[in-house]
Amino acid sequence: MSADLIGIAIIDILLFTFLVVTAFAIMRLRNLFAVVMLAGVFSLLSASLFVTLDAVDVAFTEAAVGAGISTVLMLGTLALTVREEKKSTHSAFLPLLVCLVTGAALIYGTLDMPPFGGMDTPVQTYLAPDYIQRTPIDTGVPNIVTAVLASYRGYDTLGETAVVFTAAIAVLLLLGAAIRRPGKDDGKE
Amino acid sequence: MSDIVLDLDFVLGHYNYWMFVILMMTGLYVTVSRGNLIKKIVGLNLFQTSVFMLYISMGKVIGGTAPILLDDPDTVYSNPLPHVLILTAIVVGIATTALALALVVRIRETYGTVEEDDILKLEHEMDFGTQAHDGGRH
Structure with a gap:
């Protein structure tokens, strides 16, 4: 071990x-x-x-x-x-202070965390063994990550696809507005 | 307290978490302190990837293997749930990055610069510069 x-x-x-x-x-x-x-x-x-x-x-x-x-x-x-990149004219003191204070607070928070790789931590004992046991019976997919992603949480993945679709539409609208041809969009506007 | 911190098992057991904090704060610092919008997006990506490292580190089981089912019933698997969460986060992350980069390209077309200071200066001139000029004439 x-x-x-x-x-x-x-x-x-x-x-x-x-x-x-x-x-x-x-x-x-x-x-x-x-x-x-x-x-x-x-x-x-x-x-x-x-x-x-x-x-x-x-x-x-x-x-x-x-x-x-x-x-x-x-x-x-x-x-x-x-x-x-242009050289910044601002003082870097305030961002540095914010980052150091936040980092110190986060490191203080990790001191209470269960050690890396343990088997009896809350992350490992709650819910995960259940999925590992049920996956071969419920889905028959050998890869548990795929089973959870596509089968158990299929609707979440659908939502993720909706996010990607929205972003793609937004990118096309933002960049498409720039490359439209002057002759063609007169009729539209 | 100093006895605990100097303990090797404690250090090895928390090393990943500390490194995650250092990387995440580097990302935050780049995002906050740099004026170039592309550099800010790279900083956000650093921040995001370090959060992935925290989640994946928490799912690891020492002596375990990747969560792909084997015939041996005694096999120990790492936790698959953080992996699923982070897969979703990576794909959503690239979507937001693409949107941010498209916005940067549009900002460059409108303002002719991607430096935050120059953009703020131009905006200030648009809002107040002409107004002040008109006020001087009356």
Whole structure:
């Protein structure tokens, strides 16, 4: 048990070190192209972290959506706007203070949390064993995440699809308004 | 209290949560302190991804495996429910990111800049600059 914990901890410490370095580089750099590329690296590193934490479906989605689609969208935005960030004229003291105070409060909050990876924590004992036992009987789907997502909570997934649809319509309206042809929309307006 | 904090098991048992706090605060700092709108969106994404890390860390069981059913009845599975929540959150997150980026493109077309300070200056000129000018004439 403890050997398992130490093995996972070494990989976690390594990945989190990379993640923190990437996040600080994103904070410091002013070239937006580099920032977007580092955001892709951050997503890929977090996908690796999710694999070590047994969340293979999440890792898959994060690598495809976070490191893939998100980077493409940001690069498209850069092509339409600017490449370089201006130096801020404001003092960074107040944001830094807010972040430090919030971070300290959150770390104080984690001290009461049950230790990482325990089996007798409230997260593990409530509801989850029920789903793990019932999934093969109720649905016959071997992947429990898929079973919960598409079968038990199918309506929530429908709602999620509605959110994505709304966002897609909004993006099309926002960008479509910009590229309409002057000759054609005279009749509409 | 210092005995507890220096305990190795305690540190390893809470390391993920502390790193989540550091990453989330980095994201918050980038969002709040930077004036460039694209940089703000990248900061929001950092913030969001660190929240995913917290949820997935809580679902992990040491010695467990991914929640895909095996024939062996003694297999220990990690908690599948945080994974489902976070899958939904990732997809909704990319939808909001796309919408935010589209808004940035429109802002750039209207104002010619994506820097918050310049936009505020232009807005102030639109609201008060012409008014003050008219007032001077009368």
